[in-house]
Amino acid sequence: MTAISLRNLDIFYGATKVVHDLTLDIAEGESVALVGESGSGKSTVLKAITGLATNWTGAIAVEGVPRSHRIDRRCARQCQLVFQDPYASLHPRKTVDDALSEPLAIHGIPDDGRRVETTMAAVGLDARLRFRFPHQLSGGQRQRVAIARALMPEPRILLLDEPTSALDVSVQAEILNLLKRLRREQGLTYLMVTHNLPVVSFLCDRLAVMQKGRIVEIAEVTRFKTGELASPYARELYAAGASRGC
Amino acid sequence: MTAPLLDIENLRVTFPTSTGPVDVVRGLSFALGRERLGIVGESGSGKSMTGRAILRLVRPPGRVTADRLHFDGIDLLAQSPRRMRLIRGARISMVMQDPKFSLNPVMTIGAQIAEAVLTHERVSRVDLHSRVVAMLEAVRIDDPDRVAALYPHEVSGGMGQRVMIAMMLIPQPDVLIADEPTSALDGSVQAQVLDIINEQITSKGMGLILISHDLNMVASYCERILVMYRGEVVEECRADALADARHPYTRGLLAAMPHIDETRDELPVLDRRAWTTP
Numbered sequence: 001m002t003a004i005s006l007r008n009l010d011i012f013y014g015a016t017k018v019v020h021d022l023t024l025d026i027a028e029g030e031s032v033a034l035v036g037e038s039g040s041g042k043s044t045v046l047k048a049i050t051g052l053a054t055n056w057t058g059a060i061a062v063e064g065v066p067r068s069h070r071i072d073r074r075c076a077r078q079c080q081l082v083f084q085d086p087y088a089s090l091h092p093r094k095t096v097d098d099a100l101s102e103p104l105a106i107h108g109i110p111d112d113g114r115r116v117e118t119t120m121a122a123v124g125l126d127a128r129l130r131f132r133f134p135h136q137l138s139g140g141q142r143q144r145v146a147i148a149r150a151l152m153p154e155p156r157i158l159l160l161d162e163p164t165s166a167l168d169v170s171v172q173a174e175i176l177n178l179l180k181r182l183r184r185e186q187g188l189t190y191l192m193v194t195h196n197l198p199v200v201s202f203l204c205d206r207l208a209v210m211q212k213g214r215i216v217e218i219a220e221v222t223r224f225k226t227g228e229l230a231s232p233y234a235r236e237l238y239a240a241g242a243s244r245g246c
Numbered sequence: 247m248t249a250p251l252l253d254i255e256n257l258r259v260t261f262p263t264s265t266g267p268v269d270v271v272r273g274l275s276f277a278l279g280r281e282r283l284g285i286v287g288e289s290g291s292g293k294s295m296t297g298r299a300i301l302r303l304v305r306p307p308g309r310v311t312a313d314r315l316h317f318d319g320i321d322l323l324a325q326s327p328r329r330m331r332l333i334r335g336a337r338i339s340m341v342m343q344d345p346k347f348s349l350n351p352v353m354t355i356g357a358q359i360a361e362a363v364l365t366h367e368r369v370s371r372v373d374l375h376s377r378v379v380a381m382l383e384a385v386r387i388d389d390p391d392r393v394a395a396l397y398p399h400e401v402s403g404g405m406g407q408r409v410m411i412a413m414m415l416i417p418q419p420d421v422l423i424a425d426e427p428t429s430a431l432d433g434s435v436q437a438q439v440l441d442i443i444n445e446q447i448t449s450k451g452m453g454l455i456l457i458s459h460d461l462n463m464v465a466s467y468c469e470r471i472l473v474m475y476r477g478e479v480v481e482e483c484r485a486d487a488l489a490d491a492r493h494p495y496t497r498g499l500l501a502a503m504p505h506i507d508e509t510r511d512e513l514p515v516l517d518r519r520a521w522t523t524p
Contacts, residue, residue, distance in 0.1 A: 037435070038403070038431075038435075039402075139289070168288040168289055168459055169288070169459065169460075169461070169499055169502050169503050170288060170498065170499060170502045170515065170516040171288075172502070173502035173503070173504075173513040173514070173515050173516075174515050176504065176513055177512050177513055177515065180511075180512070197506050198503065198504035198505055198506050198508060199504055201504060201505065201506050201507060201508040202504035202508040202510075202513070225506070225507040225508070226507070238506070240437055
């Protein structure tokens with residue numbers, strides 16, 4: 001079963017075409033990375049899937065059901081986005097409890113407050129933090145809140161937009177471990193955008209390399225680890241990562 | 247080696263809080279010659295404050311004290327604000343993290359770079375323009391005449407950072423402090439910007455302090471590394487000997503980083519209680 005299927009996808013910002021003829025299938029339970037430099041259109045793909053970029057042609061299907069161009073509540077429930085910067089993505093005047101309860105209200109999921117509790121426990125947040133504001137939390141805790149927020153409607157798919165690039169290395173390790181554990185426990189599918197190749201190596205099964213709005217190569221991570229990449233651009237990326245000793 | 251450019255002993259930066267004064271830098275000592283020194287640490291470790299303290303950029307109520315804070319024989323702590331301005335930029339300069347917030351949005355790039363020269367020297371207009379263009383070329387900007395006429399919002403992040411570097415290097419300082427110069431940029435551009443800094447530093451024989459949270463990056467661009475944790479240096483080592491680092495914090499940081507050929511199922515997480523004394 002395919003979790004996300006993108007067929008001949010073109011995405012536009014105004015008159016500019018930023019993603020060209022993108023076709024990618026992600027199987028259920030798989031973890032796929034979109035890799036490329038800034039401006040290569042990788043985040044735009046996530047935006048199109050979640051409905052934040054509406055000007056696209058082609059086909060997007062989530063769990064086998066095609067997505068419309070309008071707000072698609074079913075799709076939103078199954079497919080949640082975690083943003084890069086937890087300092088910017090949480091509402092500064094809403095408590096953790098508010099942030100986590102809102103997805104339930106939006107999707108009309110009845111709840112007696114226990115769901116917030118269990119999700120907080122699942123992402124390793126202490127129950128005492130439930131009525132704190134974002135500014136009272138550390139960067140790592142905030143990213144845990146952002147992940148918990150995404151998990152509230154019990155999605156099948158998480159879209160991750162550079163989930164650890166705003167965090168310190170030691171905190172990054174904690175979040176990466178968390179993401180890996182959640183995927184194992186809940187059988188989630190990940191589509192992650194990143195330019196950090198070691199993170200891909202740790203968390204993903206496959207990677208799609210993007211350049212100038214096109215996918216230039218799709219490879220298994222096992223092949224990537226040994227540096228066996230076909231396209232020159234992908235090899236260049238690998239060499240840049242390897243030369244920095246990571 | 248000749249006398250060090252920067253000689254720092256027992257540097258402390260203190261901020262008052264409602265629960266009493268807090269030391270964010272606690273008794274830091276090091277000497278910098280014409281070499282590349284990296285300062286590594288997590289957020290809150292005091293690495294940026296160290297850079298700011300050297301340039302006397304810590305604003306009240308923050309307080310900087312040191313047994314010795316000498317630059318090229320000058321006692322920086324004894325300088326008047328006016329004298330300090332003559333040193334800042336001309337002798338020691340600093341590249342900030344994000345070009346988006348550090349460049350003046352309503353001045354063209356050429357004018358901003360020219361301003362950096364005019365603050366410290368008297369130059370004729372013709373010389374000024376040719377120096378600006380030459381500097382932009384030195385930081386590998388292809389079409390310097392065109393770029394000099396652009397405003398900061400018209401260039402990419404990587405180009406903006408190169409403009410910042412050009413601006414900081416044009417008065418020909420002796421020491422460059424680069425505070426996370428590439429963390430706002432992406433992978434391939436990062437390497438480019440660091441190569442440019444590196445090339446300029448080595449060709450002019452300057453001293454560099456590279457402040458970053460990225461151990462690997464610092465290890466590949468510096469000769470010496472200081473690892474900071476909670477305002478103190480916990481480890482000092484040669485960059486090529488980083489793998490033999492002894493302090494548990496440094497070892498923890500190294501282990502917590504995923505590798506490009508990662509095989510571990512779980513990354514080790516730092517246990518901070520293991521080495522901090524209460």
